[in-house]
Amino acid sequence: MIRNGLLWHSLCKELARVRLPQQQTCRAINTTRAQKKFPLVSVGFGCGLGGFFLYDGVVNDFTYSGAALRFLRSLKTASLISYDYFLLDDDDPEYENKIKIVHQRSADRLLETCLKNGGLYIKVGQGFAAINHILPKEYTSTLSKLQDKCLPTKREDVEKVFQKDFGELPESLYEEFDYKPVAAASIAQVFKAKLKTGQQVAVKVQYSDLQNRFVSDLGTIIFLHDIVEFFFKSYNFGWILRDVKNNLVQELNFIKEGQNVERCARDLRLLKFVHIPKVYWTHTKRRVITLEWIDGIKIGDLDTLEKKSLNVKDVDRKLFQMFSEQIFNTGFVHADPHASNIFVRKSSKSGKAELVLLDHGLYEELPSNVRKPLCEFWEATVLRDEAAMKKSAQKLGIKDHMKFAEVLFQQPIRIHGGKIKTKLNEDDINYMQEIAQKNFEMIMSTLKEMPRNMLFVVRNLNTVRAIGRMHGDVVDRPKVMAHYAQKCIYKNYSTVKGYIKWAYRRLYFEYSLWSFSFRRTCLSLYFNLLYKLGRAPASAKTILKDMEHHNVD
Secondary structure: OHHHHHHHHHHHHHHHHOOOOHHHHHHHHHHHHHHHHOOHHHHHHHHHHHHHHHHHHHHHOOHHHHHHHHHHHHHHHHHHHHHHHHOOOOOOOOHHHHHHHHHHHHHHHHHHHHHHHOOHHHHHHHHHHHOOOOOOHHHHHHHHHHHOOOOOOOHHHHHHHHHHHOOOOHHHHOOEEOOOOOEEOOOEEEEEEEOOOOOEEEEEEEOOOHHHHHHHHHHHHHHHHHHHHHHOOOOOOHHHHHHHHHHHHHOOOHHHHHHHHHHHHHHOOOOOOEEOOOEOHHHOOOOEEEEEOOOOEEOOOHHHHHHOOOOHHHHHHHHHHHHHHHHHHHOEEEOOOOHHHEEEEEOOOOOOEEEEEOOOOOEEEOOHHHHHHHHHHHHHHHHOOHHHHHHHHHHOOOOOHHHHHHHHHOOOOOOOOOOOOOOOOHHHHHHHHHHHHOHHHHHHHHHHHOOHHHHHHHHHHHHHHHHHHHOOOOOOHHHHHHHHHHHHHHOOOOOHHHHHHHHHHHHHHHHHHHHHHHHHHHHHHHHHHHHHOOOOOHHHHHHHHHHHHHHHO
């Protein structure tokens, strides 16, 4: 650098000596140097980038640039969350308080990112909200807002979908069409309309850019899961997304959803308390589905249910029966039964609750070779028949039947030792609570063992359990579902001998249910008595309830 400066100085002196016009010569040399400094590479890069955005906008509706933006936004969120947890120190006396703050801050960041990115990000966020027996409550309570906070799109986007799928605008197809959405979900919006025949209908319209962005967004989400898993070895949800991606792709086809609606209606036709909306095929395409309009109450709206004099116990019992019918009998299982997808209305015939099942895009099919051992396993677990549990679990490819039972029932099945002590110390209490808290690794290892078509069944069970929990667990879900499982095992008996066998098993089944409930009540009273006699700490009074809450919170 110094050497170049000296050369420049010598050159100017030499030019002055030979009496060249100094200003003109220096101006010429400066111009030459300026030309050499012209940022050709930067300008070229900028032009190329601008050309890419222009081409992407005109030809692809910003598909690739939008994907890049969502990727960078997601990467930023994942990095901030990872950094927050990396700074935590397990030995810090304030660790418990600090980790709750980090949980909440991370959940808020995830919520904001999911809302900004939309589409599949919201779907995945809703899925995380449903697994409130694994994730901290800061995550599940925050991400549950995604059920109602999805961002609606503009009128032009709706018109674009209709023009592409039908070749005309909604005004030409419907007598009336209200462009203000009544609901905005992860992959579509719902609008109220009226057919030219006079029927009120719900029109579900997919987001215009969703088909183009789906594959890239799914790849981004899986990639980010892999990054998080690299730093946090115990976190491993990425494999689940890889296994269920084909099911998610099917959800983008509303013609397939219409077929699911009609099959579900046929399967549940004997359950008079269930109503499935009708599909209007003349107004249905791949990205638009038109369904019967339903006025009802969201199953999570307890205040309105009470105002309408609808009994929550009756609602929950029917809810558990409906999905038991799908899981244990028909094998065609609704995989996304969150609270916004189930309406309750008062039956005009009975005056009692009638359930309306909505959003049939995501289903899983359980073949008979999975359903039958699953029924046997459910019954055996309720009966505490460990030999039968082990046998039926092996038919499903499950090695640890006890872990599998805890995944399905979301409660501790076997308590430490099995031997009743006459005195409980703090170590005993802590050990029992630890059983309930160490669920994450156990659940993930068990999920990997089970048949892949069981993944969405577990999701169904988790979501339905969360609704029951929201209602205060007023109905014994495992017991109601066990009745259904037991019924499905013996429904094919047609001989007198078979009926006698079924009747005996049924009586034994009912006795075992009563016996288990009685023993549990006695155990709870026993722990309370130990506390009052000064032979156990205060935490003994609520140990059973606390263990259950650790499995559902």
